[in-house]
Amino acid sequence: MNTIWALAGVVIKEMYRRKDFYVLFVLTALITIAAGMVNFFHDPKIVRYVKDICMLLIWISALLIAIVTTARQIPAERESRTIFPLLAKPVTRGQFILGKFFGCWLATGIALLVFYVFFAIITGSREQHWPWLTYLQAIWLQWAMLAVVIALSLCGSIISAAPSSTTTICFIAVAGILLVGGHLNTVALHQSQPLQTIFYTIYFLIPHLEWFDIRDRVIYDWGLVNWLDCVLATLYAAAYTGLFLLLTWLGFRRKSLNT
Amino acid sequence: MSAIVQTQKLRVEYRSHELRQATKVALGSLDLEVNVGEVFGFLGPNGAGKTTAINVLLGFVPPTRGAAYLFGIDVRQPIARQRIGYLPEMTYYYKFLTAEELLRFYARIFGLPRAEADKRIDQLLKLVELEQARKRPIKSYSKGMQQRVGLAQALINNPDLLILDEPTSGLDPLGRMKVREIIQRLKNEGKTVFFSSHELGEVETVCDRVAIINQGELKATGRVSDLVAQHQANLEKAFLDIIGYQTQSAS
16 A cells, blocks of 8 residues: 555646646635626625635536546556656556546545535635535535546546547546436437347446535535435445546556667 | 576567557567676667667566566566666656755655654755755756756665666766766665666777677677687677678778
8 A cells, every 4th residue: 555655646736736626726716716806786695606606616526637638647647657667667657647546536626625615605704604524525526426436537548548549538428427418218218129229239238437425415505415316325335436437447457669 | 696687588579450560579588687686787779679679677568578677577567666766768857846845755666764754854955965956946957957866766765786878868968977977876875777778988988898789689798808809809880790780881
């Protein structure tokens, strides 16, 4: 485990020494503060719009951080040749992948926490109301969802050596799942064979990332999600994360690395 | 003497994914033994298979046939790399880390306790003369400084075997001298050093034994003094004779 945490530590250091996170945070903060200062039509519930915008920005920023950070990990290690002195040490390829995964996941979790603290301060200062448990559930579920996204991106980075193409493909796949993944079964109902089978197969194969999105509960104060559902969602995310990490390891373990 | 590095009929083929491209044999059937405490030079022209052999020893490339062992352990087992240090030809490290952070990271990988790691980092930074720059990010280092960080990371676990791939490549004369001094020092400490180099003068100075390979085949192996005596010339001339290169004056 020591090796895995050492590898993860380097990924976290890389994140806070690069500018990506700070740029996204400043942009989110500026847009949210600007939106919060405008009082349209003297609507007393204007804070909901601010919450909506802020949550959307947090989701986009977190996805960007997760995918961009992960997609470049292995290709950058190979391109900069840092992988050679590393794997010349008693590090297995499995430890290498797990270290990268946990590093990206923890780094994204730290970024997510900063975003949510900002969100809580901004909305709490307007509403004088801090539903901490709802925030906790929202962070946890979003972080669990990001574990799947990170494992998927890591898997993609084994297949494609270019971080830019991995980033684009993963972002399209994740956005597609979030936007239409939940409706594929309805679409399948209106199709003839073999399209119906194809749509159903995709519907049952893809990880349903949209199930982790409880933004509306946070924005409209709908209360807590059943804790059992949270546990099941976590297990669901863990299963897909494990599957993608296994595929990554299978693809990477026999790969020749030529110096 | 017991062999610390051993290859048995080691063969490596690179299969091309393109149609009509022949399989490239990088190593034919390499039998090599490096004994404890010796400085062993691994020589050959570009494309001879030196780096491929090192890649197999480090577990980067799986052998097509044959086997390779470090300390008697199959190189496919990560534990075989517990007591080695490796310095690649081109040294690139995490540029956002400082030298101290980089060494601490590698120390953690070897599972060194904190106090021992601190002591070792201080010793190594002093050895490679980077004490003043220890808190500076590696991205601000010159090429020579980066090579010295590389040497420090290769020594972090106090290895019994050091594998160096062209360790003086791209270094100025002062840097080369420093690397030679460190190799000599390690030899005096009883460490085994296995290194590939094109600098035959350097090899002649520091190596006990050498192996010369060409086109993936072992052409000669033995003590430097024996090879020189056998060919009645310096190591460079002996090397050229062994690989079958005819100089203009000779032809």
